[in-house]
Amino acid sequence: MKILIAAATYAEIAPFLNALAVTGIPDEPIIFDKHELTFVVSGVGMVSMAYALGKAFTKRKYDLAINVGIAGSFSKKIKIGQLVEVREDIFSELGAEDDEEFITLEEMQLGDIFYSGSFRDPSTTDLQKVKGITVNRVHGNEESIENVLEMFTPKVESMEGAAFFYACEEAEIPSLQVRTISNYVEKRDRNNWDIPLAVKNINIWLHGFLKNLN
Numbered sequence: 001m002k003i004l005i006a007a008a009t010y011a012e013i014a015p016f017l018n019a020l021a022v023t024g025i026p027d028e029p030i031i032f033d034k035h036e037l038t039f040v041v042s043g044v045g046m047v048s049m050a051y052a053l054g055k056a057f058t059k060r061k062y063d064l065a066i067n068v069g070i071a072g073s074f075s076k077k078i079k080i081g082q083l084v085e086v087r088e089d090i091f092s093e094l095g096a097e098d099d100e101e102f103i104t105l106e107e108m109q110l111g112d113i114f115y116s117g118s119f120r121d122p123s124t125t126d127l128q129k130v131k132g133i134t135v136n137r138v139h140g141n142e143e144s145i146e147n148v149l150e151m152f153t154p155k156v157e158s159m160e161g162a163a164f165f166y167a168c169e170e171a172e173i174p175s176l177q178v179r180t181i182s183n184y185v186e187k188r189d190r191n192n193w194d195i196p197l198a199v200k201n202i203n204i205w206l207h208g209f210l211k212n213l214n
Ligand SMILES: O=C(O)c1cccc(C(=O)CC[C@H]2O[C@@H](n3cnc4c(=O)[nH]cnc43)[C@H](O)[C@@H]2O)c1
Pocket: 008, 009, 044, 045, 069, 070, 071, 072, 073, 135, 138, 139, 157, 158, 159, 160, 182, 183, 184, 185, 188, 190
C-alpha cells in the first residue's frame, strides 16, 4: 500500500525512523515490508497539519493516511501510555460567543465541525475507539474543561486530529488516527506528563500495525 504517515513533531515519529536507520524526514517514500511510506511532519496545530497534508496530497495518491501522535485524555479510565483510535474528531472551538453561550459553526449553519476516520481494518479492532476534540488552546482550566465535556463529551484532545480528517476527506483518502495518552486534560502540571512512554508506545504500535497490514 502507498501510505502517508503524518505526525505533528519529529520527536513523535523519530523512534520508528531510527529503527529503520533513516536519519531526518525522508524526502522520498521509503519501502517498509509490503508498503511504500511517505512521512509528513507538519508542525503543531491544525493550520500546520491542514497545509502540510494539502501540499502532500497534490504530489501523490495514497491508499491510506495515518495520523500518529500523543494526546491528552479527559478520562482517568484511559491510562497514560495507552493507545486509542480517535474515530470522531471535532473542531470544538469553531463558532461564536453569544453572551454566556457558545454556538458551534454547525449551529450557525456555516460549516461542519464533526469529522471521522474512514479506514476500517481488523488489525485496529483491539484499540479503544474514542471521540476527540481538536483545539488551538489546550485546556488547563477546570471550568472550561467542564464546559467542553458538557458540550461534546470528548474522551481525548489533540491539536491536529480534526484537521487531519478534514484534509483526508477533502482528498478522498482513507484515514486512521491513532494516539497514545501522554497526559490528562487538567490544570496544567507538566510533572504529571509522560511523553517518552507515549512516544515509545505509539511507535511500537505503528511498527506492528504496518507489519500486519496487507
Ligand atoms: O506545555 C504544555 O502545556 C503542552 C500542552 C499540550 C501539548 C504540549 C506538547 O508539547 C505536545 C504537542 C503535541 O501533543 C499533542 N497533545 C498532547 N497532549 C495534549 C493535550 O492535553 N491537549 C492537546 N494536545 C495535546 C498535540 O496534538 C500536539 O501536537 C505541551
